[in-house]
Amino acid sequence: METMKKAGRGKGRTTSQKEEEGTVRKGPWTVEEDLILFNYILNHGEGLWNAVAKASGLKRTGKSCRLRWLNYLRPDVRRGNITAEEQLLILQLHAKLGNRWSKIAKHLPGRTDNEIKNFWRTKIQRHMKASSSSENMDIRHRSGNSQSSVMTTTDQGSSSKAFDMAESLISPVTTTTSFHVLEQSNDGYWNAEDLWPVQLLTGDHHQVV
DNA sequence: AAAGCTCACAACCGCTATCTT
DNA sequence: CAAGATAGCGGTTGTGAGCTT
Numbered sequence: 001m002e003t004m005k006k007a008g009r010g011k012g013r014t015t016s017q018k019e020e021e022g023t024v025r026k027g028p029w030t031v032e033e034d035l036i037l038f039n040y041i042l043n044h045g046e047g048l049w050n051a052v053a054k055a056s057g058l059k060r061t062g063k064s065c066r067l068r069w070l071n072y073l074r075p076d077v078r079r080g081n082i083t084a085e086e087q088l089l090i091l092q093l094h095a096k097l098g099n100r101w102s103k104i105a106k107h108l109p110g111r112t113d114n115e116i117k118n119f120w121r122t123k124i125q126r127h128m129k130a131s132s133s134s135e136n137m138d139i140r141h142r143s144g145n146s147q148s149s150v151m152t153t154t155d156q157g158s159s160s161k162a163f164d165m166a167e168s169l170i171s172p173v174t175t176t177t178s179f180h181v182l183e184q185s186n187d188g189y190w191n192a193e194d195l196w197p198v199q200l201l202t203g204d205h206h207q208v209v
Numbered sequence: 210a211a212a213g214c215t216c217a218c219a220a221c222c223g224c225t226a227t228c229t230t
Numbered sequence: 231c232a233a234g235a236t237a238g239c240g241g242t243t244g245t246g247a248g249c250t251t
Binding site: 026027028029063064067068071072114115118119121122123 | 217219
């Protein structure tokens with residue numbers, strides 16, 4: 001599967017290293033683990049993640065199972081690039097809510113807080129940095145005081161700035177900034193939906209591994 | 210062609226909120 | 231009401247892929 005080509009995350013330890021340390025597995029999920037979790041939740045439903053972790057036989061923490069399910073395996077998870085409309089929504093919601101990623105995600109069906117957070121950090125924040133340095137101004141004094149108190153100073157600045165940009169996003173033609181609405185391309189990603197056929201093939205009876 | 214740099218993103222950690230006993 | 235357990239959230243990190251020099 002495609003995801004696995006990016007295997008090897010997680011604070012620099014290899015899965016096998018950790019595996020030997022104890023009973024809890026860390027690091028990237030394998031296809032087998034995905035299938036186990038997927039099938040288990042299919043049959044028993046979400047929630048009680050520690051129980052899921054135990055009962056499914058996965059050597060993962062409940063936390064890890066939850067994260068994997070929410071961010072990756074859930075059938076309604078949309079993967080691939082964020083559309084212009086979604087970007088605009090994110091900008092607007094962030095201006096309103098601050099770094100409340102899960103709340104923002106609720107307004108974007110199929111998108112996860114993690115995905116939005118990543119998007120914000122890699123795309124928006126980067127852009128903010130670039131443009132603010134070129135403007136050479138102190139954005140901290142800009143408006144944006146309606147932000148959540150949790151937000152950092154730079155968050156506030158970037159957020160209000162981002163919101164300013166929202167307008168230009170609606171009509172990208174007029175955009176003079178270096179921010180570009182992402183190209184739409186759905187290639188290169190496997191979808192959790194890919195598991196469905198697999199699941200059908202293996203059937204409910206199957207217990208992977 | 211190789212090396213270095215940047216980007217994207219999955220997954221971890223720590224903290225907080227909520228639920229249960 | 232207090233303490234412990236569990237779930238959820240946001241921040242951060244590590245790594246592979248792709249791009250640039």
